[in-house]
Amino acid sequence: MNDNARASRKSRLPALAIVLIAVVLVGVVLWRTDRSPSTDDAYVYADTINVVPEVSGRIVELPVRDNQLVKQGDLLLRIDPRPYQAALDQARARLDALNRQIALTQRTVNAQQYNAESVQAAVERARAVANQAADTLRRTEPLLAQGYTSAEEVDRARTAQRSAQADLNAAMLQSQQAQAAVSGVDALVAQRAEVQAQIAIAQLNLEFTEVRAPFDGRVASLRTTVGQFASALKPVFTLIDTRHWYVVANFRETELKNIQPGTPASLYLMSDTGQRFSGVVDSIGYGVLPDDAGLVLEGLPRVQRSINWVHVSQRFPVKIEVRDPNPALFRIGTSAVATLERGPSR
Template sequence: MTDNARAPRRTKRLPAAAIALIAIVLLCIVAWRKDHAPNTDDAYVYADTINVVPEVSGRIVDLPVRDNQAVRKGDLLFRIDPRPYQAALDQARARLVALDKQIGLTERSVNAQQYNAESVKAAVERARAVAAQAADTLHRTEPLLDHGYVSAEEVDRARTAQRSAQAELDAATLQAQQASAAVSGVDALVAQRAEVEAQIAIAELNVEFTEVRAPFDGRVVSLHTTVGQYASPLKPIFTLIDTDHWYVVANFRETDLKNVRAGTPANVYLMSDTSKRFSGVVDSVSYGVLPDDGGLVLEGLPRVQRSINWVHISQRFPVKIAVRNPDPALFRLGTSAVATLDRTGTLAGAAQ
């Protein structure tokens, strides 16, 4: 075979070798990408939500928001008729005023009782002094009777005076005890005042609770009522989505979670607009899911199926990704998303 005949064959082999080389390079890139940047389309947008319920019951008299409306922190969401709670507050305040006046009158009465008790105590001291003097006179007079210095009549008068003074002392002591016992206090009324003050604080809080305001920037959803509806703490009025913080919850295979931890960089995009990319960081990785089959505990023993699956499917665990630059116009709760993790960023951070 001549050299001219071999040339076309070499020319034909070169493109085939180049294609094979390119295919190998692409396969290596895909494998490296798959290993260092796993991705999944089993993901959705998530945000924290609260059920907005009133703290007090009553008729809704003002509802300035509508369904799917964006609200700012502190905006009025709805107002409940405050009149019953305002009336309860006014009543409690009136009770406090009346009680303060009653306490004032009682304090004056107590002061008068204390003055009377002090006066009776002084009378007791005076009667005690008179009784002591009468007893001394009797003790001096009785020995003189035997010597004839005093008459029996004088001794009898001294004895009578001593007995009378002692009787007056006993009566004054009893009156002093009665006066001391009659002195009352305002402790019970002061305790009632503390109770009324607590009632006023509760009434003021109930009046404040008639206005429900947004605790954070959010969006109203599932609003299916209007002014005139009776609201109670047992039934939500609507749901409020926290639009300050958006997340993407992506279900990754357990084989993709190596070196994935809080702080791992991530990139996401939404199925509603695949042209926009959003950066994020792993907030947390779930530590448990409910298995579909096998391993369940039944009556204290694990239940394991007898059949063997020839192809073992990797379990998926939710990875919560905090989005750094969400677009408020695109991010909706439950929107389908695609997430990609950058495990090289985690490895570089760990190396540092």
């Protein structure tokens, strides 16, 4: 009986060992998962822009091809510049003609001002004569009562005073007329400012006929060629910003508590799993659209009458910046595997 019990215990030892090893392995896996969460629900991402001309016209030069790598400042396309050059030349010609007109008008204005000054001098002379005639009349009139002068002399003094006053009034009217006749060049100067603004716009439009790369990137989705009419503000192709590459990894919400910007990561691409890339968490998504979201009808949410016995954890995108990416391997949308490591950024 003892032998049977001993044999039974010995037969259970391997099973207990297997169970113990399995528990340890499960614990290690759980610890490793909590310590270094990993996901293959990830893809490569990079910022992109739509290359759009800011002026309309026919494409006369397209020195790039689809998927080509370009450098910052490289010419991407050129719109026919002739209409915009003609508009610039026309605006400059208008400015030249306006400047000549301003110069001629200024000469006329100067002549009018000289005439007004001359008439004003005549007014001063007439005023002096009128003052003198008035003084003579004031001195002569008292002498008539004393018999020192004749009535005829007094009449001549009165006539001279009235004549001098009439000449003064006429001179003042001429002065007012001369002053009113003095024009100016203010309106023409205002027109010159408008033409100068038109020249600036024409120069800017001429510059816009050349579209250059704002950064190092790669051409994508190029589906046109020389001769195509390009409309302003309509995309011609896409330019991928190859200066910065990211991996967007979707982690379960239960794994986000210890993830923060600066967390280091190990990255692998499905296209070449033999190469490991390092990265660092750039940011964590703060919003996704839940699959079972209720519809809002008439101001109230409509929730379906269903119960999910197994609740699946929501996934949130974690944006990881790649350090030292391989330009030959990184493409937008490439599948990737991301493993995060606890601790500060390296």
